[in-house]
Amino acid sequence: RKEVEQDPGPFNVPEGATVAFNCTYSNSASQSFFWYRQDCRKEPKLLMSVYSSGNEDGRFTAQLNRASQYISLLIRDSKLSDSATYLCVVNIARGSTLGRLYFGRGTQLTVWP
């Protein structure tokens, strides 16, 4: 079983739409959670961290449910520039501060005009 499971999509939505991505993780010892964004043929870049209390950054809202081992990302008022692959990421630090990141396979989003 993979550490992080994501629906690969693709999601195709019009500008202005609200879209939600979900992922699940298998290791209950996971410590930190993130969403990364990856544009076509580019490197992943941190979009936002995810906290148990939920957190928001402009049009982006991330939620974490530790009991269900479930992470979500909500994008409101989608823009053309939001078109990218969104990677769900967890850090399982096993007794060391040098944790390693586990990436989901990513969910592809295309926003059309």
Next chain:
Amino acid sequence: DAGVTQSPTHLIKTRGQQVTLRCSPKSGHDTVSWYQQALGQGPQFIFQYYEEEERQRGNFPDRFSGHQFPNYSSELNVNALLLGDSALYLCASSSYRDGANVLTFGAGSRLTVL
């Protein structure tokens, strides 16, 4: 402030050959991690170097090896290349003090094995 730089950006090899990829971490970072990203997949952790030692390793065969130099730069070596080694190889740097949570990725080296 230079970010993470990787070289070469693209390369083509044939089966059985060996390849060396290079990475210079972001200024102020002392930890380097390498990831392999196959087409349509998320990055997979290969290994991580800190203080010139391999600190953690993912599920990759011994054909994959690495090195970290005193200036924190790093190399990834892959021997006896297989077709399945074709992928984007990403180097990510971080500061030990921050753990591996805050990663800065380089643009990657795209390896094609024929």
